[in-house]
Amino acid sequence: MQMRVPMGGLPPSVQSLASLDQVSIKQKVEMLEVLTGFETRNRYAVLNKDMQQIFFVQEESSTCERCFCPQLRGFQLHMTDNNSQEIIRMSRDFKCCIGCCWCAGGCCQMVLNVEAPVGRLVGRIKTSNSKCSPHMQVFDAADNHLYTLWAPCCPCQCPICCEDDINVPITDPSLTQRVGNIAKVWRGCCREAFTDADSYRLTFPADMSLDSKVLCIGAAFMVEYLNESQEEN
Numbered sequence: 001m002q003m004r005v006p007m008g009g010l011p012p013s014v015q016s017l018a019s020l021d022q023v024s025i026k027q028k029v030e031m032l033e034v035l036t037g038f039e040t041r042n043r044y045a046v047l048n049k050d051m052q053q054i055f056f057v058q059e060e061s062s063t064c065e066r067c068f069c070p071q072l073r074g075f076q077l078h079m080t081d082n083n084s085q086e087i088i089r090m091s092r093d094f095k096c097c098i099g100c101c102w103c104a105g106g107c108c109q110m111v112l113n114v115e116a117p118v119g120r121l122v123g124r125i126k127t128s129n130s131k132c133s134p135h136m137q138v139f140d141a142a143d144n145h146l147y148t149l150w151a152p153c154c155p156c157q158c159p160i161c162c163e164d165d166i167n168v169p170i171t172d173p174s175l176t177q178r179v180g181n182i183a184k185v186w187r188g189c190c191r192e193a194f195t196d197a198d199s200y201r202l203t204f205p206a207d208m209s210l211d212s213k214v215l216c217i218g219a220a221f222m223v224e225y226l227n228e229s230q231e232e233n
Helices: 012-019 031-036 063-068 189-194 210-232
Strands: 022-027 043-047 053-060 075-080 086-092 111-115 121-128 135-140 145-150 166-171 178-184 199-203
Touching: 012 053, 012 086, 012 210, 022 210, 086 210, 111 210, 121 210, 135 210, 145 178, 145 210, 166 210, 178 210, 199 210
Parallel strands: none
Antiparallel strands: 022 043, 022 199, 043 053, 053 075, 075 086, 086 111, 111 121, 121 135, 135 145, 145 166, 166 178, 178 199
16 A cells, blocks of 8 residues: 655654664565575565564565576565555666676666655665675765765675674765664574575664665665675576
């Protein structure tokens, strides 16, 4: 159910983000995917610091794209509140190339559009060129560069690589001030080995604007889908 609100403002349920300085994003484990390897539509719970669910996210995407080119697939992520009202929509178009570090800002650039409510563009998260590590930039609706994210060269987690959280700092465009962090949470050896259902912890200043917090959540999902692509390669 799409929520009807004035186009100039965010949905009332999004106002709950105003006092928060941390949210967690937990992907639901899909048993069909675990047992068969068939790529299903992702689902996520967005939780507050007390691990109470405040939002639910479900992917809408083509079965064909998920099965035959999961790394390149286009999708829409529908974020609903606990009353099943859609409050935020994130969308990415299909690309014929994955956007490696060398061409992630060119023809292979991935762009995630963030709307809140649906029809009101809050901003975009775009991949950008780099030498080895994933590089993303966050822009507002007027295409002003707000934040930059640099992920580690190897964002995968496994018992051999690492047994710790992987951090993706959120900085200002000059890279001099850290304004937040996206941490891919280590889930333990068994979960890392048998399922790709990841968990993330996103931190930001409590006094950050609501639009910026929504964009940071969008950036966390961009990190999630880029990590998913690399884990499947």
